[in-house]
Amino acid sequence: MKGRILMGSAGILLLLMFLFPMWKITLSAPQYPDGLTMYIWVNKITGDEPGTLENINLMNHYVGMKMIEPSMFPELEIFPVVIYIVSALAFIFAFIGRRKLYLLWTGLISILGVVGVYDFYTWLYDYGHNLSPHAAIKVPGQAYMPPVFGYKILLNFHVWSYPQGASYLIAIAVFFALLAWYFTPKKAF
Amino acid sequence: MKAVFFINQNQINTMKFPFKIIALALIGGLFITSCGPSTDDVKKDMRGEGALSSDAAERVYVKPGEYDEYYAFLSGGFSGQLAVYGLPSGRLFKVIPVFSVDPEKAYGFNEETKPMLETTHGFIPWDDSHHPELSQTDGETDGRWIFINGNNTPRIARVDLKTFETVEIIEIPNSAGNHSSPFTTENTEYVVAGTRFAVPFQQKDMAIKDYKGNFKGALSYIKVDSVTGHMNIEFQVLMPGFNYDLSHSGKGKSHGWSFFTTYNTEEASTLLEVNASQNDKDYIAAINWKKAEEYIKAGKFKTMPGKHAHNLYSDETHSATSEIIDEVKVLDPAECPGLVYFMPTPKSPHGVDVDPTGEYIVGNGKLSADLTVHSFTKMLKAIEDKAYDGDAYGIPILKYEAVHAGTVKQPGLGPLHTEFDDKGNAYTTFFISSEVVKWKVGTWEVIDRKPTYYSVGHLMIPGGDSKKPTGKYLVAMNKITKDRYLSTGPEVTQSAQLYDISGEKMELLLDFPTIGEPHYAQGIHKDKVHPKTTKIYKLDDNHHPFAAKSDRDTKVVREGNIVHVYMTMIRSHFAPDNIEGIKVGDEVYFHITNLEQDYDVPHGFSVLGAQNSELLVMPGQTETLVWYPKYEGVIPFYCTDFCSALHQEMQGYVRVSARKSNTELKWSLGED
Numbered sequence: 001m002k003g004r005i006l007m008g009s010a011g012i013l014l015l016l017m018f019l020f021p022m023w024k025i026t027l028s029a030p031q032y033p034d035g036l037t038m039y040i041w042v043n044k045i046t047g048d049e050p051g052t053l054e055n056i057n058l059m060n061h062y063v064g065m066k067m068i069e070p071s072m073f074p075e076l077e078i079f080p081v082v083i084y085i086v087s088a089l090a091f092i093f094a095f096i097g098r099r100k101l102y103l104l105w106t107g108l109i110s111i112l113g114v115v116g117v118y119d120f121y122t123w124l125y126d127y128g129h130n131l132s133p134h135a136a137i138k139v140p141g142q143a144y145m146p147p148v149f150g151y152k153i154l155l156n157f158h159v160w161s162y163p164q165g166a167s168y169l170i171a172i173a174v175f176f177a178l179l180a181w182y183f184t185p186k187k188a189f
Numbered sequence: 190m191k192a193v194f195f196i197n198q199n200q201i202n203t204m205k206f207p208f209k210i211i212a213l214a215l216i217g218g219l220f221i222t223s224c225g226p227s228t229d230d231v232k233k234d235m236r237g238e239g240a241l242s243s244d245a246a247e248r249v250y251v252k253p254g255e256y257d258e259y260y261a262f263l264s265g266g267f268s269g270q271l272a273v274y275g276l277p278s279g280r281l282f283k284v285i286p287v288f289s290v291d292p293e294k295a296y297g298f299n300e301e302t303k304p305m306l307e308t309t310h311g312f313i314p315w316d317d318s319h320h321p322e323l324s325q326t327d328g329e330t331d332g333r334w335i336f337i338n339g340n341n342t343p344r345i346a347r348v349d350l351k352t353f354e355t356v357e358i359i360e361i362p363n364s365a366g367n368h369s370s371p372f373t374t375e376n377t378e379y380v381v382a383g384t385r386f387a388v389p390f391q392q393k394d395m396a397i398k399d400y401k402g403n404f405k406g407a408l409s410y411i412k413v414d415s416v417t418g419h420m421n422i423e424f425q426v427l428m429p430g431f432n433y434d435l436s437h438s439g440k441g442k443s444h445g446w447s448f449f450t451t452y453n454t455e456e457a458s459t460l461l462e463v464n465a466s467q468n469d470k471d472y473i474a475a476i477n478w479k480k481a482e483e484y485i486k487a488g489k490f491k492t493m494p495g496k497h498a499h500n501l502y503s504d505e506t507h508s509a510t511s512e513i514i515d516e517v518k519v520l521d522p523a524e525c526p527g528l529v530y531f532m533p534t535p536k537s538p539h540g541v542d543v544d545p546t547g548e549y550i551v552g553n554g555k556l557s558a559d560l561t562v563h564s565f566t567k568m569l570k571a572i573e574d575k576a577y578d579g580d581a582y583g584i585p586i587l588k589y590e591a592v593h594a595g596t597v598k599q600p601g602l603g604p605l606h607t608e609f610d611d612k613g614n615a616y617t618t619f620f621i622s623s624e625v626v627k628w629k630v631g632t633w634e635v636i637d638r639k640p641t642y643y644s645v646g647h648l649m650i651p652g653g654d655s656k657k658p659t660g661k662y663l664v665a666m667n668k669i670t671k672d673r674y675l676s677t678g679p680e681v682t683q684s685a686q687l688y689d690i691s692g693e694k695m696e697l698l699l700d701f702p703t704i705g706e707p708h709y710a711q712g713i714h715k716d717k718v719h720p721k722t723t724k725i726y727k728l729d730d731n732h733h734p735f736a737a738k739s740d741r742d743t744k745v746v747r748e749g750n751i752v753h754v755y756m757t758m759i760r761s762h763f764a765p766d767n768i769e770g771i772k773v774g775d776e777v778y779f780h781i782t783n784l785e786q787d788y789d790v791p792h793g794f795s796v797l798g799a800q801n802s803e804l805l806v807m808p809g810q811t812e813t814l815v816w817y818p819k820y821e822g823v824i825p826f827y828c829t830d831f832c833s834a835l836h837q838e839m840q841g842y843v844r845v846s847a848r849k850s851n852t853e854l855k856w857s858l859g860e861d
Contacts, residue, residue, distance in 0.1 A: 050727070051786030058760050058787070062834060136835055 003184030004094045007102055010176040011090030013169045014083055014109075017042050020165030023120065025146055027056065028158045038068075040120075042166060043080045045070050063155070064135025065144055066127060075119060082112060090177070099184035106177040113170055121148050236672070237640055242696055248689060249699045251278040256719070259651050261664060261712045262321045262335055263685065265289075268705025269316045271337055271348060276651070276662050276712060277687055279701030287346045287355045288316030288339040292802030296355075299804055300778070300813035301502075301733075304511035308342055308360050308498045317341045319368060320435075320709040324377040324413070328440045328656030332717030334418050336371040336380050343367030345382055345411060347418055349504075351723045356502040359420045362495035362517055363390055363407040369436040371411070375444045375656070379423065379478065382409040383449050387430030387456070391494055400458040404430035407519075408449060410478060422497065424485055424518040426476060426529065429582040430456050432465070433474070435540045435606075440656050441547030443565040445479035448550055452537040454581070465537065466556055470589065472531035472581070473541050473552050475568060484525045490518040504723075505732045507810050523583030530572060531581060533589040534561050540606035540647075544615065544630050545656050549594055553604040553617065560604050560617060562633065564594035595633040600626045605646060606709075608653030610690055611660040616653075618645040618665060625665055625688065627695060639695045641686055643669040650690070651712030659714070663688040663695065666707040673700055683707060724788040726809030733811035735780035740764040745856045752777045754856075758792040758806070759784040760833040762858065763826070766841030770854030773818055773845060779804075779826075782811040793829025796843070803829045818845040 021039035028035040036056050037048040045068065047053050057067045070076055086109055093101040128145025131138075144154050147161045225231075251257050257275025265272055269289030273282045290297030290306070297306050297314055306312055316339035323330040335348045343361035348354065361367050361382045369383030383406070389395055390405035405427055412423040431451040439446035454471045457464030484490065495517030502509040522529040534552035538561070542551045550563040570576075571591035578588045603621030610616070614636065617626050623644050627637040645665045652658040670684045682702035689696040728738055737743045737755040743764045746753045752775050757764045763781075771777060783792050785808035795803040796816050804812045818824065828839035846852040 049786075051725070055787045058785075136838075 003099065003102065003180040004097050006176045006180035006183065007090055007094035007097075007105070010105070010173040010180070011087040011094065013173040013176065014087035014090065017083060017166040017169050018080070020169065021046070022164055022166040024160075024162055024164045026160045027059075028160075029156045031156075039164065041076075042083060043076050045073070045076070059157075060144070062135065062137045063142075063144060064132035064138070066130070066132075068127075073123075075123075079116075086112065090173075094180075097184070099181050099186065102177050102181040102184065106174055106181065109170065109174055109177070113174075117148065124148060237642060237697060241698075245696070245698045249277040249279065249687065251275065251280070256715055259659075259662065259712045259714055260718055261649065261651075261710055262323075263649075263664075263666065263703055263707040263710040264318045264321050264337060265704045266319065266683075266706030266708050267317050269318050269339070270705065271318060271321055271335070272704045272707075273353065274685075274701070274703075276664070277698065279685070279687060279699050281704070283353055284704055285348055285353055285355060287337055287348065288313075288318050288344065288358075290314045293805065295802045295804050295812060295814070298802035298814075300815060301508040301811075304509040305355060305358055305500045305502060307500055307511035308344070309362075309496045309513065310342060313342050315341075316344065318346075318705075318708075320370065320372070321711045322371050322373050322380065322709075323655075323711045323713055324418075325373050325655055326376055328375045328444075330652055330655055330657075330711070330713045330717065331377075332713055332721065334377075334413075335711060336373065338367050338370035338382065340367050340385075343370075343382065343384070345371045345380060345420065347413075347420060349418070350718050351721055352504065353722070354502070356504075357418070357420055358498075358500045359411065359422065360497035360499070361407075361409050361411075361422070362497040363388070363392075363405075363425060363493075364409065366432075369408075369433045369449050372436045372438055372447070373413075374438045374447065374478070375440050377413050377415070379410045379412055379438075380420070381436055381438065381447050381449075382411060383433035383436055384408070385432050385434065387432060387453075390427065397458050400430060401456040402430070404456070404458075406431055406433050408433060408474075408476065409517075410481065419501065421499070422495070422514075422517050424481060424490060424520055425495070426481065427519050427521050428474065428529070429584070431472070434538070437541050437543045437654060439543055439547050439565065440545070443543060443547035443550075445477065446565075447476045447478055448541045448543065449474040449476070450534070450538040450541045450552065451531075452539075470533040470535050471537050472586070473534045473538060473550065473563065474584075475530045475532060475550075477528055480525070480528050481520055484520055484528065485518060489525055490520050492516050493519045495519075504726065505730060507726070507731065507733045507812065527572075529584045530568070531584055531586045532563050532568065532592045533578070533586060534563070535559065539604075542607040542609075542615075542654065545609050545611075545658055547656075549630060551607045551615065551617075553606055555603055555605055555620070557604065558599050558602055560597035560600055560607075560628075562594045562596065563592045567594060568592045595631075597626075597628050597633045597635065600628060600635050601638070606648055608648055608650045608663070609658045610650055610653070611658050614690075616648060616650065616663055616690070616695075618648045620644050620646065620668070625663065625695065627690070637694045639688060639697060641665045641667055642673055642684070642700070643667055643671060645686075647707070647709045649710035649712055651714065653712075659712075661689070661691050662712070663690045664710060664712070666703070666710060668706070674702060685710075725786055726807060728782075728784065728786060728809045731782070731809055731811060733780070733782070735778070735813060736782045736811040737764075737780070738782065739784065740858065743856070743858075745770070745854055747854055750775050752854075754779045756781045757784050758782070758794070758828065758839070760790070761828075761835035761839045763794075763828070763839065763841045764858040765856035766858050767844075767860075768842070768856045769844040769846075770852045771818055771843050771845050772850065772852075773821060773848050775818060777816045777818065777843075779814045779816060780811060781806055781813070783808050785809070790832060791830050792832050792839070794826065795829050796826040797824050805830060818843070821845050821847055 023040040259276040261274040271285045286296035324334040343364040347357040349356045364384040366385030368385035371380035387404035408426040432453040434450040436449045453465035500511045536554035536556035538552040539555040540553040552561045571587045576588045576591035601619030601622040607617040687699040783806040
């Protein structure tokens with residue numbers, strides 16, 4: 001029973017991901033003493049102020065970076081569907097109550113997590129390296145790729161990039177699924 | 190000889206006034222006979238050099254990046270504006286245009302703010318602004334609005350302290366020389382506006398010598414809406430033809446009353462410096478405005494002609510409107526018993542100041558050597574006992590002894606204004622003897638005196654005319670500067686001085702120059718204003734009829750010879766930046782929207798040959814500049830506010846063709 005509850009809880013945790021951002025990127029420069037903070041969610045990209053995205057775009061267009069617009073990310077459409085499917089699987093597996101299924105689920109969500117971070121990396125790479133040839137400011141050899149995790153200086157900006165609540169929820173969900181596996185006896189029936 | 194006869198300034202300052210004159214005369218006499226102190230020593234002493242404590246610099250130093258503790262709002266006097274400083278540093282932050290045009294901010298030059306300066310005399314580009322007054326809630330400054338009077342063409346303005354912009358101006362009818370204004374009641378129910386000049390009521394063509402009995406003075410009560418701040422003239426009290434100099438409202442126990450000083454109760458119309466200084470006592474008029482409200486409610490008013498303009502600015506349309514109102518309600522004290530009483534007060538009182546408890550009413554008799562203080566409690570008793578000393582035009586004159594609370598004996602010469610601290614002390618400025626004198630409310634004893642450089646007018650303690658004064662700083666605003674700063678020719682800067690009043694003795698900390706000529710000022714703790722200020726205007730809330738809220742909305746529309754350009758600006762371009770098809774003789778309106786939604790990213794706009802000014806447009810705002818192209822050619826325009834790394838590239842062209850040419854009207858951005 002403990003296993004089923006833990007597995008079901010893992011599914012609920014995934015659904016809670018919609019309530020928190022997954023990642024946070026903060027830019028700071030002398031002209032931006034309060035910083036510009038961007039949040040990446042499962043299904044959207046937001047800023048700490050209504051105009052934050054526009055302001056980041058305004059800064060970045062000088063060096064030829066692409067405009068960030070939520071519509072350019074198919075991920076924001078795909079991610080929610082994946083989350084729904086995987087959490088539905090969690091509930092189904094909890095209903096069936098087989099420990100091998102719990103392990104399968106753990107593997108699945110772990111792979112999805114790694115794929116997600118890799119996707120994030122490729123986007124950041126493209127965003128930081130694929131610059132417009134018509135940019136007003138060109139610094140030879142300079143790329144503007146923000147860190148996936150950690151801190152970096154990009155020209156006049158200090159950049160911090162760290163996971164947020166929704167990412168921690170995945171980690172906890174994985175942990176719950178493992179616990180479910182651990183607490184479920186080999187002979188379930 | 191020198192050692193024997195030298196008397197230093199501090200000794201002079203602690204002397205009673207007549208002795209002081211004698212001492213000064215003595216020094217003068219000795220100087221003439223050349224056996225007194227050296228000229229240099231006296232000069233040094235007169236300038237207060239060496240009187241500063243050694244850590245004064247530390248006490249006014251605000252480290253780079255840190256904030257001042259108080260805002261100080263000093264009127265610009267004949268500049269017509271209102272200046273915002275920080276205390277204790279004395280640094281100037283902003284000059285808010287109020288009654289005078291300001292090409293830097295396009296105030297009075299762009300189409301949006303022109304209506305702000307409309308009056309019944311038409312557009313007026315200047316006035317003389319004297320007394321800023323912060324709005325109050327429960328007798329305490331609340332940081333919502335600051336009001337200020339236009340003296341010459343009588344008006345009251347309201348400045349919003351979220352945006353630090355003038356958002357409303359109301360003209361005062363039946364008034365001339367709007368000096369005893371705008372003083373607020375305890376909850377900003379009203380700001381009052383009194384007339385300095387008595388004038389024929391209603392205005393008409395008549396002989397000046399027939400002044401006496403025929404001229405009148407109107408005291409206006411301007412109702413302030415507690416939510417929107419919108420002003421309207423609720424009623425006027427029709428007073429005798431005296432000159433109404435200054436005012437303050439009652440507070441606490443005297444809430445519901447306002448007090449006005451009068452001079453020229455002689456009703457002279459010429460050579461007032463002599464003829465208006467004859468009466469031993471003039472009056473402080475006490476108006477029971479709660480009673481006035483009852484009379485209004487009871488219909489005891491007359492509706493009379495009182496044409497006045499009412500101008501209102503909206504942060505939604507980013508535009509002002511101006512309307513003319515024709516009439517006002519007038520109360521005649523002769524027909525409204527209990528509405529007005531006169532309290533005799535020696536020698537042409539200038540300022541009238543009410544202590545924080547509301548009990549004491551200080552009459553600063555500017556030609557008197559004493560300072561007269563009346564008691565509100567005694568005043569009520571005198572009214573109850575009908576302790577009258579006759580009447581003036583039907584208004585009871587209360588017996589001097591029946592209202593008099595005390596006298597500060599010979600504190601100096603030429604008292605003008607008094608403010609209060611949080612420890613029961615009062616501070617009065619003396620113009621002639623050029624000093625600030627600290628005295629104890631209730632015992633009337635003089636505690637301390639400090640010279641000012643030179644000839645102080647008003648003084649200001651943050652909250653010093655409210656129920657909750659502070660006790661840290663005092664700002665003296667001087668009328669004469671002379672040699673205090675590096676010379677700038679015949680016209681030199683005006684000057685304010687900061688004193689530390691936290692101790693028993695006042696300490697001079699700082700001189701700082703001011704704009705125009707500061708009269709009154711107000712001060713408020715930064716926490717009541719700074720956190721609430723507007724950073725940007727939201728583009729979504731911009732309802733300007735000519736706003737272009739994205740580059741897609743930009744266009745050029747011709748209606749006959751009037752051309753409307755719907756233009757946007759954002760780092761670092763205008764859209765459109767190429768315009769063709771404009772013709773000589775056109776009337777071109779550039780409606781420019783700043784699309785930025787980031788703090789402190791204004792853009793400017795200027796076009797060659799514009800006969801008005803630049804535009805300085807805040808993020809999310811739309812402003813309009815009208816331009817009359819005179820010659821054929823290709824005319825540049827550019828951004829005037831260094832906005833970004835590519836600010837210098839933020840520019841464009843307008844092609845101007847001959848009147849009869851058929852150049853096609855077109856506009857573009859980024860096309861060749």
